[in-house]
Amino acid sequence: MATATEVTPSCPPRPALIGTKKGTFAYFTIKDRLPVIITRVVDHVYRTYSVLPNDVAHADTIREAKGIIEALGKLRYEMQTDKPLTPLLQDNMGDHLVWNSIMETYFPQKTWFSATWLFSECYMYRRIYQCFSLTTHWRDFDYFAEQKKDTFHASDRAVAALADRTLALCQEATMQLDETSRHTAFMELAQASLWGNKTDLSLLVNLDLADVHSLQGGEGGHAQDRSSFIVVNHLEAWWAQVRTWSGVRIDIVLDNSGFESFVDLVFAHWLVATGYCSKVVFHCKAIPWFVSDTTIPDFHWLVQTCRDRFQHATHLTNSEHLGGLETLGDQWQDHLMLGRWELRADAFWTSPYAFWHLPRGTAPVPVNTAGSAANSGPGASSHTTSSAALFADLQQNSAAVIFKGDLNYRKLLYDCEWDLTTPFSTALGPLAQVGTQLPVVSLRTSKCDLMVGLQPGQGEELDKRDPKWMVNGKFAVIEVSFPDKA
Numbered sequence: 124m125a126t127a128t129e130v131t132p133s134c135p136p137r138p139a140l141i142g143t144k145k146g147t148f149a150y151f152t153i154k155d156r157l158p159v160i161i162t163r164v165v166d167h168v169y170r171t172y173s174v175l176p177n178d179v180a181h182a183d184t185i186r187e188a189k190g191i192i193e194a195l196g197k198l199r200y201e202m203q204t205d206k207p208l209t210p211l212l213q214d215n216m217g218d219h220l221v222w223n224s225i226m227e228t229y230f231p232q233k234t235w236f237s238a239t240w241l242f243s244e245c246y247m248y249r250r251i252y253q254c255f256s257l258t259t260h261w262r263d264f265d266y267f268a269e270q271k272k273d274t275f276h277a278s279d280r281a282v283a284a285l286a287d288r289t290l291a292l293c294q295e296a297t298m299q300l301d302e303t304s305r306h307t308a309f310m311e312l313a314q315a316s317l318w319g320n321k322t323d324l325s326l327l328v329n330l331d332l333a334d335v336h337s338l339q340g341g342e343g344g345h346a347q348d349r350s351s352f353i354v355v356n357h358l359e360a361w362w363a364q365v366r367t368w369s370g371v372r373i374d375i376v377l378d379n380s381g382f383e384s385f386v387d388l389v390f391a392h393w394l395v396a397t398g399y400c401s402k403v404v405f406h407c408k409a410i411p412w413f414v415s416d417t418t419i420p421d422f423h424w425l426v427q428t429c430r431d432r433f434q435h436a437t438h439l440t441n442s443e444h445l446g447g448l449e450t451l452g453d454q455w456q457d458h459l460m461l462g463r464w465e466l467r468a469d470a471f472w473t474s475p476y477a478f479w480h481l482p483r484g485t486a487p488v489p490v491n492t493a494g495s496a497a498n499s500g501p502g503a504s505s506h507t508t509s510s511a512a513l514f515a516d517l518q519q520n521s522a523a524v525i526f527k528g529d530l531n532y533r534k535l536l537y538d539c540e541w542d543l544t545t546p547f548s549t550a551l552g553p554l555a556q557v558g559t560q561l562p563v564v565s566l567r568t569s570k571c572d573l574m575v576g577l578q579p580g581q582g583e584e585l586d587k588r589d590p591k592w593m594v595n596g597k598f599a600v601i602e603v604s605f606p607d608k609a
């Protein structure tokens with residue numbers, strides 16, 4: 124095992140998950156899933172530009188769209204034929220030197236399959252962004268926005284039901300101080316936030332509406348008791364912390380936009396309503412990322428869609444059900460306006476670095492100046508300039524940093540072949556070591572062959588129960604690591 128100081132992007136603490144290993148989820152992803160994701164972007168650009176009038180006013184936009192499609196085709200070809208990774212060009216993100224120096228230092232001559240899976244996959248999303256960012260007319264175009272919005276609209280029934288439920292829980296919480304009820308509500312909402320992570324568009328590339336409804340647990344929107352599918356469950360340990368909180372700040376490193384971020388907001392709303400928290404910082408992505416990840420514009424769109432009672436909803440039959448949703452959306456807007464909720468989009472989250480690098484200050488990531496227009500609005504703040512500054516803020520000010528989803532889990536654990544029984548705190552490396560500890564909570568449905576924290580023999584039992592348990596998103600973990608209290 125590499126020691127902490129030797130750990131680098133090409134040399135994680137255990138052998139890296141890598142596309143050259145046939146039969147692994149990494150191999151399947153690079154070979155089959157990622158090319159489909161690029162194809163869908165091509166299709167979206169084509170559909171968008173082909174309805175534009177063929178006149179002088181749109182000539183440049185159309186010409187640029189054709190250039191984007193050509194660049195995306197080249198990208199897909201390079202990936203499918205396993206060509207060497209090539210340097211990024213300078214664009215409006217200002218981080219190309221960071222990427223290129225990592226490539227030169229750690230992945231010289233490496234190809235799509237032979238670099239680490241984490242690097243190749245992040246690099247693909249950064250390259251897609253570059254195809255757009257180098258243009259004039261398409262640089263702010265979110266090529267995943269349509270998919271994100273459609274999926275949220277498809278969730279409208281579950282969303283409406285959950286909004287009413289949330290308001291009832293918040294009213295209860297403010298009316299009575301009974302800790303048992305709060306404990307029950309905490310368990311319910313934390314698990315709703317966990318299972319929201321099932322709605323991931325990069326995994327569900329052929330999703331239809333029926334799939335969305337069944338993923339979200341059917342019509343009612345109430346969390347089913349799926350606890351036997353939570354294979355590592357530190358929820359009680361987390362509650363032991365939460366019950367001592369009063370007016371703390373927490374941070375949520377968001378994952379998917381739409382239904383998942385809706386349930387995260389619901390949970391955050393309850394934590395504020397109960398007084399456990401007085402501030403929630405939501406960390407969004409600075410660029411479109413892993414298809415469905417939440418950007419700041421996505422966040423605002425979601426709040427507004429709730430305030431507008433799903434103006435374009437097609438599945439709801441009874442508009443009376445939407446009053447609660449509107450009330451909740453209005454309260455969220457107030458949270459943003461009054462600074463109780465803050466939105467940030469630090470470029471570190473869309474860098475190729477695993478989170479072991481967060482405290483090290485070895486990953487200076489420039490401010491995304493060009494993206495800042497899109498990343499503005501109530502509650503949006505400026506971005507920090509380095510991972511060290513981001514880390515210092517989290518360490519000094521946050522009572523819990525909640526990492527949502529599979530990619531965050533991969534980055535927390537450095538995306539490598541840990542033994543299933545490795546303790547979570549060991550696999551967190553510096554983030555669980557004296558001096559560089561963070562209060563970490565991970566809520567993740569399992570969508571790749573990486574997991575830690577199981578009991579001896581549990582992995583074998585799970586293999587018998589469902590051979591695809593690690594990658595099919597049906598099983599989940601809630602893992603926490605809090606610094607010891609002095």
Ligand SMILES: O=P(O)(O)OC[C@H]1O[C@](O)(CO)[C@@H](O)[C@@H]1O
Nearest residue numbers: 323325326528529530531570571
């Ligand atoms: O939205 P999440 O939970 O981070 O999942 C991201 C997806 O990307 C991957 O991390 C890699 O493709 C998968 O394992 C998962 O399907």
